[in-house]
Amino acid sequence: MADLKVQRAIVFRTLGDTSVLEDVKDWPVPVPGKGQILVAVKAAGVNPVDASIRGGKDFPKAITKLPQVSGCDFAGTVAAIPEGTETDLKVGDRVYGLADGWAPWASDGSFAQYTVVTAANAARIPEKVSYTDAAGIPIAGLTAWQALDVAGLEAGSGKRVFISSGAGGVGTFAVQFAKLRGLHVTTSASPANADFLKELGADEVYDYHKKNLVELYKDNPFDAVIDSRGGKEQWELRRVLKRQGALVDIMNSGYLRDYGWAGRLVQGYSYLRQKLTAAVRLGPSITPFFVKAHRQDLTQLVGLVAEGKVRVVIDRTLPLGEAAAAHDYMTKGHAKGKVVLLVEEDN
Structure with missing residues (x-):
């Protein structure tokens, strides 16, 4: 590793469709x-979010750093720890988490042989886990x-939750996590x-x-x-919530998809209206959600997988060089669970 200066990576230098991805x-x-x-x-x-950052429609172009290595999620081994990094991790440890390229203003994503990671974002x-x-x-x-935490769905409450797109990447996890908490789970598919x-x-x-x-309902x-x-x-989902219920909106491009350029305005109006309604207890609350890279949560989740309590649903694996095909397949919305790129084939 000490002499390695260059690597293979999936890079985009401009924003656009999958044709901008370079191997x-x-x-x-x-x-x-x-x-x-x-x-x-x-x-x-x-x-x-990989496609959202690459496409340039969901984030302001001014904050997107170019060129950029695509990708957020990673699993691999610790290759180096510089002086000044306080961590209990050691070189050679098997780790996973979020690469520092998971935000549009960062340049080092996970679709590469090597990536840099904030130590606190790795577990x-x-x-037992591949x-x-x-x-x-x-x-x-x-x-x-x-998202289940934000919605106030504590374990043992027996509450009823509706999870949209249950067969997707988030949905397959949410269904299992909700059931582990003893909730009554309804999902769409x-x-x-x-x-x-x-x-x-x-x-x-x-x-x-x-x-x-x-x-x-x-x-x-x-x-x-x-x-x-x-x-x-x-709008339909709000109508099947209890008056004091909670809707957690996982930030996505749904409003842009359905309303075009005015999507963010419609979304903002929607949030404001619902916030005012909830404030006077005339309707459910709505909370925009942004994921947080908590090491404690990462440790807990991979532990549930190791214990056999949660299954990681993998729709398909593809080699690193087929990153564009992976983006295309995922954005069509037909993946059952997750799509994973193999940087090394022995996983």
């Missing part, structure tokens, strides 16, 4: 600074876990995924093709909704 064979290996570690990446999870991987499974956890798993989601723990699976959500509303779709569908 670069001589990209500089990043140098970790104080508080960071260098990780040799074995596998990298693919997330909607050890138990021996690099592939670990790489499928970070953003989706943290989002699902923390196509009929083809109904049995699969019931195996994960869903009590009910709503066929979103039928468009009769309000009719089915208006007389038996939910305590909380975890919404990873947004847009027009969110």
Whole structure:
């Protein structure tokens, strides 16, 4: 490692569709600074936010650093720890978490042989968990876990929760986490995924093709909704919440998808209206959600996987060079669980 100066990485120099992704064979290996570690990446999870940053539509272009190595989720081994980084991690430790490129203003993502990581954003991987499974956890798993907390869905409460898009990356985790907490879980999916989601723990699976959500649940509303779709569908979800219920809006491009350039204005108006309604106790609350890279949560989640209490659902794995195909497949919305890129094939 000491003499390695360049590496293979998936890079974009401009914003746009997947055609802007380049498979670069001589990209500089990043140098970790104080508080960071260098990780040799074995596998990298693919997330909607990767496409959002690359596409340039969901984030202001002025804050997006270019050129940039794509990717957020990683699993690998600690390759170097610089002086000044306080951590209990050691070189050679198996770790996973969020690379520092998980924000648009950072340049070092996880779709590469090496990435830099804030030490506090990495957790050890138990021996029972593969690099592939670990790489499928970070953003989706943290989002699902923390969203349930934000919604006030504590363990043992027996509350009723509706989880949109149950077969997706966040949804497959959210269904399992909610069931572990003893909640009654209803989720939306196509009929083809109904049995699969019931195996994960869903009590009910709503066929979103039928468009009769309000009719089915208006007389038996939910305590909380975890919404990873947004847009027009969110108006329906609010109508099946209890008056003192909570909707957690996982920040996504749903409003841009449904309302075009005016999407963010509609979203802002929607939040303000609901906030005022909730303040006078005339309707449920709505909370925009941003995932946080907590090491404690990462340790807890990978522990649940190691104990066999939670399953990481991997739809497919692809080699690093097929990152563009992975982005395309994921953004079409048909993936069951996670898509993972293999930087090294022995995962």
